[in-house]
Each structure stands twice: as C-alpha cells, then as structure tokens.
Amino acid sequence: MSENDLLFNSGILTDERQGAIRPPSGLWGAKKGGLVIxxxxxxxxxxxxxxxxxxxxxxxxxxxxxxxxxxxxKCTGCAICVAACPGLACFVIDLAFSEDKALYKLPYEMLPLPSKGDTVTCLGRGGEALARGTVEAVIEPKRDKTYVVHVSAPREFANGIRAIKAGV
Ligand code: SF4
Ligand code: SF4
Known part of the structure; x- marks a missing residue:
C-alpha cells in the first residue's frame, strides 16, 4: 500500500508524508510556549x-x-487554531518545556474530560499507544467547542503523539 493510499483510504497520516508542516528544528527547540504543527x-x-x-x-x-x-x-503557540480546526489537524508542541519532556497541546472532543494531574496514554495518529503523559492543563474553549489538553510527555515522540486516551 502506498503512502497516499494509507492517507486517503484510512485517514491515517504516515510520519514523513507530504503535507506535514513542522517548525524549523532550531526555532522549535528554543521557542517557549511551542509552535504549531x-x-x-x-x-x-x-x-x-x-x-x-x-x-x-x-x-x-x-x-x-x-x-x-x-x-x-509569528507563531506564539497560543493553540487557538488547535481549538478552531474542525479536522483536529492542528497541534502545538513545546520542545522547550523541560529537559526530557515536551508539552503537547492537543485537541480533545471526548467525554469525560481529563483533569490536571491525571496520567493519560498518549496516542499516535493511528491510535497506537506511544507513551504515558501527565495532564498539565485543560483549556476550555472560548469560541469553539473543542477543548485543548496540555500534556507533558517524552519529547522523543514530538513527531508521533497526536491524541490522548484518558482514564487509563
Ligand atoms: S493560532 Fe496557531 S498558528 Fe496562530 S499563533 Fe496560535 S498556535 Fe500559532
Ligand atoms: S482548519 Fe481546515 S484547512 Fe485548517 S488545518 Fe484544520 S482542516 Fe485543515
């Protein structure tokens, strides 16, 4: 199966496919607050x-x-676009969060909502479990209905973690 078949037949994006817009690595590592993907x-x-x-x-x-x-x-890492995107296709990742962890600002549309301090499972694009994370904040939407959950998790998964599973 080709990469495009995988994307357009299943909706799952592969890691290095065309269309992944990632920050320049030098800027990404240094920008407190994170940058959009x-x-x-x-x-x-x-x-x-x-x-x-x-x-x-x-x-x-x-x-x-x-x-x-x-x-x-120009990106400030505010994550307003994360809540606004109906396709759940925008994410903010802060690689300057700590030595070993990144802060992942992820869209979340499930119930019940996780709470600050919860341990969650961090998932890849296909729903596969990649790591455990800690909920640092749950941001209630101002205009949109999508919450943005801030999760700290190992920074090595910056190109992989795109969702969380709460309650586990
Ligand atoms: S809305 Fe998105 S792209 Fe714009 S500054 Fe905030 S995080 Fe960056
Ligand atoms: S808002 Fe629409 S065009 Fe923009 S990233 Fe999300 S799905 Fe794509």
Missing amino acids: VECPQRIPCNPCATSCPAGAILPFSDINDTPLIDYE
Missing part, C-alpha cells in the same frame, strides 16, 4: 486555522481550498 495535506474547502490565528502565523488563503502555510516567526 499542521497536518492537513488535502485540498478541502476549510480555513478556520487561518482566520482564527490572532498572530497571522497561518497565512491568509487565496482560495478556500488552499492547504495551510505557516510563518513560524
């Missing part, structure tokens, strides 16, 4: 990531079907 490689009529970003870090679309482009110098 956008995993939205398919042209679809959707743009809340760009229209919600208060910093203009997700460049304005010239066509509603455009895929997102990022100006990483």
Whole structure:
C-alpha cells in the first residue's frame, strides 16, 4: 500500500508524508510556549486555522481550498487554531518545556474530560499507544467547542503523539 493510499483510504497520516508542516528544528527547540504543527495535506474547502490565528502565523488563503502555510516567526503557540480546526489537524508542541519532556497541546472532543494531574496514554495518529503523559492543563474553549489538553510527555515522540486516551 502506498503512502497516499494509507492517507486517503484510512485517514491515517504516515510520519514523513507530504503535507506535514513542522517548525524549523532550531526555532522549535528554543521557542517557549511551542509552535504549531499542521497536518492537513488535502485540498478541502476549510480555513478556520487561518482566520482564527490572532498572530497571522497561518497565512491568509487565496482560495478556500488552499492547504495551510505557516510563518513560524509569528507563531506564539497560543493553540487557538488547535481549538478552531474542525479536522483536529492542528497541534502545538513545546520542545522547550523541560529537559526530557515536551508539552503537547492537543485537541480533545471526548467525554469525560481529563483533569490536571491525571496520567493519560498518549496516542499516535493511528491510535497506537506511544507513551504515558501527565495532564498539565485543560483549556476550555472560548469560541469553539473543542477543548485543548496540555500534556507533558517524552519529547522523543514530538513527531508521533497526536491524541490522548484518558482514564487509563
Ligand atoms: S498556535 Fe496560535 S499563533 Fe500559532 S498558528 Fe496557531 S493560532 Fe496562530
Ligand atoms: S482548519 Fe484544520 S482542516 Fe481546515 S484547512 Fe485548517 S488545518 Fe485543515
């Protein structure tokens, strides 16, 4: 099965597929608060990531079907786009969180909500368990219905952790 078959037949993105927008490594490691990762490689009529970003870090679309482009110098790691993206395709990862852990700011639309201090299972794009994490904050949405859960977990999974399973 080719990479594109996997993406467009199952919805699961492979780790190094086209369309993964990741921060420049030097900037990513140094930026307290984190930087956005956008995993939205398919042209679809959707743009809340760009229209919600208060910093203009997700460049304005010239066509509603455009895929997102990022100006990483402008990204503050605020995670507003994480809550705004209906495809759950935006994530913020803070590699400057600690020596051995990153802070993952992940969209969360399940119930019950986890609480600060909970231990959760961190999942990859296919739902596979990658690591255990600790909930550092649960951010209630202001405009959108999607919560953003902040989880500290090993930084080596920065290219893998994209969701959590609470209650385990
Ligand atoms: S994290 Fe904040 S600043 Fe960065 S792209 Fe998302 S909304 Fe914009
Ligand atoms: S809001 Fe999400 S799904 Fe829509 S274009 Fe932006 S990243 Fe893609």
